[in-house]
Amino acid sequence: MAFDVAAHGLGLVVVPLYVNDRADNIKLVLEDCGAKLLVIGGPEQWQALTSVHAALAQLPRIVSLQPVSSSASGLQPIALQDWLPSTHEPMRVERIDSDSLATIVYTSGTTGRPKGVMLSHRNILFNVQGVLERVCAYREDTFLSFLPLSHMLERTCGCYLPMAAGSTVAFARAAKQLAEDFDMIQPTVIIAVPRVFERVYARIQDLLSKQPAPVKAFLNKHAQEGWKHFLHEQGRGKWSPKVSLWSQIDGKVGDKIRYKLGGKLRAAVAGGAALAREIAHFFIGLGLPILQGYGATETSPVVSNNTLEDNVPDSVGKPLKGIEVRTVTWMSC
Secondary structure, rough: OOOHHHHHHHOOOOOOOOOOOOOOHHHHHHHHOOOEEEEEEHHHHHHHHHHHHHHOOOOOOEEEEOOOOOOOOOOOOHHHHHHHOOOOOOOOOOOOOOEEEEEEEEEOOOOOOOOEEEEEEEHHHHHHHHHHHHOOOOOOOOEOOOOOOOOOOHHHHHHHHHHEEEEEEEEOOOOOHHHHHHHHHHOOEEEHHHHHHHHHHHHHHHHHHOHHHHHHHHHHHHHHHHHHHHHHHHHOOOHHHHHHHHHHHHHHHHHHHOOOOOOOOOEEOOOOOOOOOHHHHHHHOOOOOEEEEEOOHOOOEEEEOOOOOOOOOOOOOEOOOOOOOOOOOOOOO
């Protein structure tokens, strides 16, 4: 992200790559976009690109964050410490046309080889502003970033947006340590794909299966009553004595579940695919506000999203301000 922001400030075009993508795919992207500089993490990534070293030799510059030894072909990236100037210079920022190209993001689409989506500075900043007008972010917020930064969902909503709002971004270490990171960072906002919630839900159900039947029944019943409480708070459900009773019990039940995610989450954004109704209702019923939305790489990426005040989990919310959408009905013979 430091490289990404610095490059944008100089008017350069950034092309993100999947960290674990196949070497031939990376070669295709580099050749298609006419890259002048490749930045890699270190020896592990360099080793993974062995089969395309000959093609990489055509690049004007390859920089590695960690020093790497030369390959059999003799090609060796320059180490970051040797590439950076030895003296600190005043920060340089160019005057950039907001409609100029900022990034090319390759996406497979539905068929064929990956295609580069061209996004301008205005495209991205318009999206940041549109989302912030729907879901507020604050300086006190901490975002935990764990989705691939090659995706516009994480790049825009998980990095550029909190930067614009003055929030803090913490980067997770690895999937194996994600539970520890939640406990240590205690994020207030996360951006996730349905698979994350599916795994947590499956883990909870697995633990419940080992508990006495009354325990499992009690938690599921609490989630159901919590869903009714949510609907009442949203103005879409009737009040009942059980609604008030849920609030009193939730501190002893829901807190234990939310504690596994750091205990301070005020919003969890789900995108990339549809989240199963059963899972959305379960977590919302336990007091975890999940906001679904819809978008695409070509739209930088958010098209629509739910809000904390108007959250309909079975939908992807309303379009952002200034975005027009059209519903197309497909019919087959």
